[in-house]
Amino acid sequence: MQKTSAGTLPTDIERGRGQLATAEAALNQAQTIYDRRNELFKLGAIPGRDLLTSQTDLAKAQADYDVAKKSLELLKTQSGERDIAIARARVEQAKAHLAQADAQLSFTDLRSPFPGTVTDQFQYPGDMAQPGTPTFIVMDLSVVTARAQVPESQVGQVKIGQACSFTSSDATVSAGSGRVTVVNKAIDATRRTVEVWCEIQNQSAAVRGGVFGQATFITGKVPAAVVVPLAAVQFKEGTRTGTVMVVDAKNIAHQRDVQAGETMGDVVRIVEGVKPGETVVTEGSYSLPDGAQVKTGEAGKKEAGEKEP
Known part of the structure; x- marks a missing residue:
């Protein structure tokens, strides 16, 4: 030009x-x-x-x-x-x-929106990435939320802010205490339960993501409460009422109606029906008739050991 x-x-x-x-x-x-x-x-x-x-x-x-x-x-x-x-x-x-x-x-850089731990990987070097297909799953395990299903008959006692704890199925001790953060307003129509969230600080990473376990909610304190092993109570389906076989001084078992309260691990609080100090049958009570003669404590163990194989 x-x-x-x-x-x-x-x-x-x-x-x-x-x-x-x-x-x-x-x-x-x-x-x-x-x-x-x-x-x-x-x-x-x-x-x-x-x-x-x-x-x-x-x-x-x-x-x-x-x-x-x-x-x-x-x-x-x-x-x-x-x-x-x-x-x-x-x-x-x-x-x-x-x-x-x-x-x-x-666009080739994969960045997590928050610091956490990679818990699963779906794609590897050489794979073709596709829109909408996850490559990794990242979890923030510093704070974990245990989602528990509480029976509708008991959920009325659970309130937001109450203390709670969680024990995972792969551990023998509690992962620590936390607070109730969510109490669902809807009831599961199939299971008749309400979902409750227990948020727990997990700085030591004692709880793994997706693990099953047992959540405990502290709804209050009852001084001098009467508790019995959970196996001793035969509950009526869908209720907190049932029966317990109470043993008198002559080792005679009597069926007694009881009203149960909260369950804590393998024991349950008895609101009405059993007095402090009374003896209850913990094994074999399901088929035991009212008025049957039973052996209690060490006496029952000794006789069982003397039987011929």
């Missing part, structure tokens, strides 16, 4: 105007797409990478527009530093292209 000292050729100016109009249309389109995706992102309808792509496209369109505008201005003014300004504009355009490439490259 031949340069003239007198000025810029009219065809160059018209060409510059056409490039500016094209760049302006592309910029308006990129701005419209970005605004729409920004609203969708705020509503949680699209992932962040889609918004980042729109930002990069908008920056590129803006750079292209600025280059076209500057080029047209330079063609009109025909300044002495025309070549330098065009070179600078091209550098800015190259930077915009580089930013777009960096944005695409950033």
Whole structure:
């Protein structure tokens, strides 16, 4: 292309105007797409990478527009530093292209939104990643939540903020104490239970993710409470009432109706029906008739040991 000292050729100016109009249309389109995706992102309808792509496209369109505008201005003014300004504009355009490439490259980095522990992996080097397919599962085990199913007949005693604890099935001691954070407002129609959450500090990582266990809720304290082994009570299905075989001074077992309270591990509190100090049958009471003669304590063990095999 031949340069003239007198000025810029009219065809160059018209060409510059056409490039500016094209760049302006592309910029308006990129701005419209970005605004729409920004609203969708705020509503949680699209992932962040889609918004980042729109930002990069908008920056590129803006750079292209600025280059076209500057080029047209330079063609009109025909300044002495025309070549330098065009070179600078091209550098800015190259930077915009580089930013777009960096944005695409950033999609290859997998970053967890919070610090935690990888508990499962679904894809490995060489696998083709697919949208919507998880690669890892990351859990924050510093605080764990035990989700317990409490019978509807007992859930009325459980309140948010009460103390609770959890013992996992793979441990012999409690993982620590916590607080009740959620008491579901709905009852499971099948199991007739209510889901209750017990949140526990797990800084030592004593509890694993997804483990089963037993949750205990402290609903209150009852001084001088009467408790018996859980195996001694024959409950009526779906209730806290049942029967206990109470042994008198003559080792005669008598069936007695009882009202049970809270269950704590392998013992249950008796609200009504058993007095402190009374002896109850803990094994074989299911088929034991009322008024049967029984052996208690060491006497029963000794006779069992004297029988012939």
